[in-house]
Amino acid sequence: MNLRIPGPTPVPDEVAQAGAAEMIDHRGPEFAAMMERVTTGVRDIFQTTNDLVILTTSGSGAMEAAVVNHLSPDEPVLVCTIGEFGKRFLELTEVYGARPTELAFEAGEPADPNRIEEALKANPQIRTVLVTHNETSTGTTNPLKDIAAAVKGAGRFLIVDAISSLSSIPVEVDNWKLDVVLSGSQKGWMVAPGLAFVSMSEESWEVQKRTTTPRFYLDLKRAQDSAARGQTPWTPAVSLFFQMDKALELIKSEGIENVYARHHRHGERVRQGMQAMGLQLFSREGFRSDTVTAVLCPEGIDVANLRKIARTEFKTVLAGGQGPLASKIFRFGHLGYCTDEDVEAGLKAVEQTLQRLEYKAPARA
């Protein structure tokens, strides 16, 4: 099956096999050494010297960790939303009693750094900004460097969900001064789901210390204190650490710049291929994601039906739309362990599925 969804992504055989290694003591020296290697490897790809902790949760757990460690009840916060994962951040701030102001952009559009700057000027009481780097629900990549310049230029604290970009699209945590940055194992990292990564600037620790929201399992200070002893506060997902250890080797051997180039090449190819079939891309040109492409489902074709045929007849798993886009778009993932052949086979499957549905490409203008 050609798994062309934006996560979980295919796991290379070597990585999957590494995860099947003999179980070890999570409080012993082998685990400590592995944790050190994995932490260092992930931190390098984050392009940071900040502390980085690893949690046994999926990406949403890391989003919650960012919120409960850095926002107190009744605290005003700006949440920039360009899709479902921005909305998840918004909901998290609401659930934990912060007072969010939502700066929403239309689905398919990126966040506008100028509007963020204005919003911060208009709301001097807001200390913290939450933003999604790569919005998988719309296939849109935010201009994070410019957003960070606006937020940090205004002296605010910045929390970034880079779950589906980090390791696939460059994120320069230190250069861009990103305070809290999140990612998850099941995306570009080529590992099964269940581990999440959180990098924290020096300022993050100060904010964390004064944040009054209760936390325990997701307490980042506990994680950091244990990490100093080569451990985790709670039993970690050891088999996923084994996988990460191997996946980082593969990334290193390919070269991270080559990994980025591959993702960009695949993004370009998928966009070009979809358009060549007469399909319309959902997100704005210049901000289309190199990890997932969102495509408008042609009129008269049911997304669920398209996905079902692609899956059952052409062995390709596409993603549907989420929330209000459920019946409007389908999505094609091209992140993590993905070869040129996977991309070509996926495009071919889309083409065959559309033929099977008697889709007629619109006449060229």
Added chain:
Amino acid sequence: MNLRIPGPTPVPDEVAQAGAAEMIDHRGPEFAAMMERVTTGVRDIFQTTNDLVILTTSGSGAMEAAVVNHLSPDEPVLVCTIGEFGKRFLELTEVYGARPTELAFEAGEPADPNRIEEALKANPQIRTVLVTHNETSTGTTNPLKDIAAAVKGAGRFLIVDAISSLSSIPVEVDNWKLDVVLSGSQKGWMVAPGLAFVSMSEESWEVQKRTTTPRFYLDLKRAQDSAARGQTPWTPAVSLFFQMDKALELIKSEGIENVYARHHRHGERVRQGMQAMGLQLFSREGFRSDTVTAVLCPEGIDVANLRKIARTEFKTVLAGGQGPLASKIFRFGHLGYCTDEDVEAGLKAVEQTLQRLEYKAPARA
């Protein structure tokens, strides 16, 4: 290496290999079918018809889920503690702002159902009781049936940490009327760490609904609502579901009654073997755990040194003590995937380690 700690436990090859299967869509039909099988299989071993949800966390995450879904701020609660994991429950109730009364029993002792009954009589305002079934830190198994009779007889709500007992030691959730019951994949289930199980009685859902503590990632209602569609609210640890699916097959094929009998036999053998070396068992007779044995470290022998020699010279990983018992006991795990040969080899390694440390067994009385 003979991994003789009380979790993570050794994973059978077939289970580890099952976890290396090709990644699948967590929102697709294969995952839904697997989730149904795993949920049903786990629920059968819980001996319950209650709802059961599966979380991507370690056991401590499930403990937090039990607390944040069932205890509101300022709510009085009784926490029975017989060791470190009881203390963890206590700390969780404190972190989340409940008002715990601790009913502490000396390390090595079980909780006394009569004292629980008295405490509930003396504290009519307490609605909820938290208790550990099997306390891995002291190698003590609480008389859960009798405790449940006391708590439920007094009309209270009962939350049970059965993380290290369930699937190894019988727990009759329905017969004993246990409201919320927790377990974790890395114990008797023979699976790598990262999944946790929570069963909930009908009353639990009513309590959950009125509980005001905020929660999101660990919200059990969200988990249950998604489960009704064969999904999880957040990306699940798919490779660990693959492992669970296979491990449940192995348990079924051995027969759960045989699994219990094996654990009891190994418990007996380890207790007898340790005593035959002149060592003293830490916990009270009649309440010694069939999943982990705690042994008093003989005078003049350093626990860390004993563990190091067992590990480096005799290829056996023993656990140390936790908290105040760190320098007083060592622990020998015999749960999950553990054969007679593993037990014998582990005992032999303890014996050789003691010889190497020039330990002299005390003269028999």
